[in-house]
Amino acid sequence: MSISTYLTAALSGDHRALARVMTMLEMGGEETRDIMRAMYPRAGRAHVIGVTGAPGVGKSTLIDALAAAYRQQEKTVGIVCVDPTSPFTGGALLGDRVRLQGRATESGVFIRSMASRGQTGGVARATRRVVLVLDAAGFDVIFVETLGAGQADGDIRYIAQTVCLVTAPYAGDAVQALKAGILETAHVLVVNKADVPAAEAIVAALRGVLDLDDKKEGAWIVPVLKTSAERNEGIAALRETFMQHGDFLRNSGQWQQWCEQAARHEIITAAQALLWTQFDAKCHDLIAAHVRAVLDGQTDPDTAAERLVHELMRSGV
Numbered sequence: 001m002s003i004s005t006y007l008t009a010a011l012s013g014d015h016r017a018l019a020r021v022m023t024m025l026e027m028g029g030e031e032t033r034d035i036m037r038a039m040y041p042r043a044g045r046a047h048v049i050g051v052t053g054a055p056g057v058g059k060s061t062l063i064d065a066l067a068a069a070y071r072q073q074e075k076t077v078g079i080v081c082v083d084p085t086s087p088f089t090g091g092a093l094l095g096d097r098v099r100l101q102g103r104a105t106e107s108g109v110f111i112r113s114m115a116s117r118g119q120t121g122g123v124a125r126a127t128r129r130v131v132l133v134l135d136a137a138g139f140d141v142i143f144v145e146t147l148g149a150g151q152a153d154g155d156i157r158y159i160a161q162t163v164c165l166v167t168a169p170y171a172g173d174a175v176q177a178l179k180a181g182i183l184e185t186a187h188v189l190v191v192n193k194a195d196v197p198a199a200e201a202i203v204a205a206l207r208g209v210l211d212l213d214d215k216k217e218g219a220w221i222v223p224v225l226k227t228s229a230e231r232n233e234g235i236a237a238l239r240e241t242f243m244q245h246g247d248f249l250r251n252s253g254q255w256q257q258w259c260e261q262a263a264r265h266e267i268i269t270a271a272q273a274l275l276w277t278q279f280d281a282k283c284h285d286l287i288a289a290h291v292r293a294v295l296d297g298q299t300d301p302d303t304a305a306e307r308l309v310h311e312l313m314r315s316g317v
């Protein structure tokens with residue numbers, strides 16, 4: 001099959017073609033540019049929701065329940081999993097995971113686990129591209145599951161319009177994570193496993209931290225929700241909160257601002273990668289000379305870097 005046949009099939013939502021196109025993007029082959037050209041103009045409508053949190057807090061169970069809740073409203077759902085510990089990863093779906101297998105065969109749901117190998121542009125970039133494909137193929141909602149640490153997580157704000165931090169009783173680090181600045185990126189906080197008695201204390205602690213935050217007029221107020229993904233409790237309320245955040249972004253003009261920031265970030269990342277490739281290929285000898293100068297004690301790495309950049313600019317690289 002030719003690339004354009006794959007692209008047409010993928011854009012019409014064909015699962016096998018979608019998977020094939022995503023693999024091509026992950027491998028970073030020569031088709032990448034054709035794929036990006038075909039996808040980009042068609043994307044920009046999906047609500048992308050980042051679901052982040054420590055392993056075991058119940059992210060996958062929660063996403064599974066949310067997918068069902070969105071399906072009840074006839075919304076199509078894409079799920080991208082960047083968490084290497086997630087049960088979405090790999091072919092082995094065990095025990096209570098069997099229902100996910102059922103979900104994956106539904107035509108309105110597409111699940112993709114990110115491969116950790118074979119990516120040329122880093123996890124975050126590959127994730128953005130997989131999300132782009134789902135967006136272009138017309139999926140209404142796309143969940144991106146991440147661990148809350150690592151490269152894709154730092155960049156989750158450029159991938160998702162709504163970022164949801166999930167914690168659970170005994171997860172311990174929840175309040176610390178907030179203090180450490182996750183507040184700047186999280187729009188919705190969830191205490192999952194609310195069926196466990198200690199959940200209420202975590203909710204109170206999180207609300208306490210949020211109350212310390214200065215609230216600007218007209219700003220989004222970060223809600224703290226309780227869910228029991230396993231018992232399917234609090235899921236509809238969480239779906240409504242996500243939809244409200246989407247509406248808030250659209251009505252306040254922040255959706256458009258987000259699109260601009262995400263596009264800017266994408267361009268800068270691509271330009272950096274391009275520059276680095278050219279730089280690396282052309283400047284091997286030049287860098288070696290600076291390394292020698294540093295090791296010989298003639299200069300320090302910062303000064304060497306400054307000189308190197310000057311030399312490169314002068315030579316037009």
Ligand code: GDP
Pocket residue numbers: 053054055056057058059060061062085086087096192193194195196227228229230231
């Ligand atoms: P993830 O690593 O964050 O994706 O967490 P999982 O979704 O794999 O869930 C980890 C464990 O917590 C599994 O054994 C789930 O069955 C369990 N779990 C998930 N949600 C709940 C919940 O609401 N209540 C309780 N008691 N257990 C849950």
